[in-house]
Amino acid sequence: MLKKIGKKSVVAVFFTAAVSANAFAADAGWDYSSLTSSVDFSTISVGVLAVAALLAAVYAGIKGAKIVLAFLR
Secondary structure (H helix, E strand, O other), X not given: OOOOOOHHHHHHHHHHHHHXXXXXXXXXXXXXXXXXXXXXXXXXXXXXXXXXXXXXXXHHHHHHHHHHHHHHO
């Protein structure tokens, strides 16, 4: 079936679908900016980075202790 359809018609169908999808998306979009503008993730990101730094320090300490114990053997 696809062999009978030309490449130009396939490109035309995809182009038409893309244009119509963009037209519908631009018209039907909801505006959530009033909800998302009041949310502040800066404190959450600082907390996540602090926990990650603490875990990195713990893992580095464990690795260092293993190296020191290996030297003592």
